[in-house]
Each structure stands twice: as C-alpha cells, then as structure tokens.
Amino acid sequence: MASSPVGPVPPGAGPAELDRMRRRILWRMPSGLYLLGSAAGGRRNLMTHTWAMQVSQEPKLLAVSIRHDALTCELVRQGGAFSLCFLKREDRAIVRAFTKPAEEGPGPAMLGGVAVRTGSTGTPIFSGAASWLECEVRQELELGDHALFVGEVVDCGAPDEDAPLLRTEDTRLNYGG
Numbered sequence: 001m002a003s004s005p006v007g008p009v010p011p012g013a014g015p016a017e018l019d020r021m022r023r024r025i026l027w028r029m030p031s032g033l034y035l036l037g038s039a040a041g042g043r044r045n046l047m048t049h050t051w052a053m054q055v056s057q058e059p060k061l062l063a064v065s066i067r068h069d070a071l072t073c074e075l076v077r078q079g080g081a082f083s084l085c086f087l088k089r090e091d092r093a094i095v096r097a098f099t100k101p102a103e104e105g106p107g108p109a110m111l112g113g114v115a116v117r118t119g120s121t122g123t124p125i126f127s128g129a130a131s132w133l134e135c136e137v138r139q140e141l142e143l144g145d146h147a148l149f150v151g152e153v154v155d156c157g158a159p160d161e162d163a164p165l166l167r168t169e170d171t172r173l174n175y176g177g
C-alpha cells in the first residue's frame, strides 16, 4: 500500500504525476478483504477479493467485480453462484495464498492449503471464516477489464460473528488503482 501522503497537486503537475496520484487515491479507498468462493464443472476456487458491496436491501443483493482473466470469473459465470467469506483480522496472512487458482486437496475438505466446507450453493467456504454469505447470480455486467456479478443472498453463516474483520488496510496489499 502506498505510504506517501496524497496531494496537494504540485503546480504544473503533468499527466504522469496526476495518474500516479489518482492511483494512490484509489488504492487508499477503505475496503474489506475477503475470500470469494466459486465452483463449476468439478472445479472450485477461492480468490482474494476486495471489490464487493451490498447494492439492494430488498431483495438482498451483493455485487462483486471480478477480472475477466480470472478462473473465478469463469466459475461464477458457469456455476451461477458465489460465496463471500469474511475473514478474521488475525487471518490476514492467508490472503496471499489466494491470488492464483487454488490447488485441490489433500481430500475434499482442503483447498489451497486451508480447510473448506461446501455451501448450499455448491461453492467452497473457508472453514475459518468469521461469517459468510452465499449468493445466486441474478445479473452480469461487463465493465472494462472486470465483470460485475450481482447475486442474491440465499444462505449465510456466522460462527464467529463478533470477530474483528479483515480490511485491505490491515495488510500491505492493494488492488486496482
């Protein structure tokens, strides 16, 4: 994450400098950090994810933006569902393992080196999650280099509801910009 202060715009700043500033501002947008689960055709994945938000109260709709070249994009599109796992702050180290497709095993209860269970939508759920939501996809929008999937919440769980939740700013990672 960029540690230098944002702005003020130096007089006479050129396009390259403004571009760098715009990226720093975007990187510092407060955001959560999740594991997004997907599954289709016998494949499944967990992906480190930050671009998620609730977009309707009734029905309960959640939007997640997923890059087109990610395995997750293919699996969410084919499987028509996703899970969003809310992580405990103490689990910040595990998100580094899920920035590429997760390896299976050993056994169906493990994915990418962590314990998982299968949710009612068929998507994997990190067993150590403080809580999670499962969604069925209702709409997909193509937005530049990402696809925005809007899902209706159809199931959820909260084994550790009061745990402080992980945010991107708790790590040295960032995304986008």
Ligand SMILES: Cc1cc2nc3c(=O)[nH]c(=O)nc-3n(C[C@H](O)[C@H](O)[C@H](O)COP(=O)(O)O)c2cc1C
Pocket (backbone or CB within 6 Å): 033, 045, 046, 047, 048, 049, 050, 051, 052, 065, 066, 067, 069, 070, 071, 072, 073, 098, 099, 100, 101, 102, 168, 173, 174, 175
């Ligand atoms: C902090 C962080 C946040 C991320 N957030 C997103 C995100 O919101 N959407 C996305 O498509 N990829 C995001 N990524 C990238 C994915 O984790 C991953 O690298 C890439 O999409 C490939 O995923 P795959 O395993 O589905 O192929 C993020 C990566 C990091 C390090």
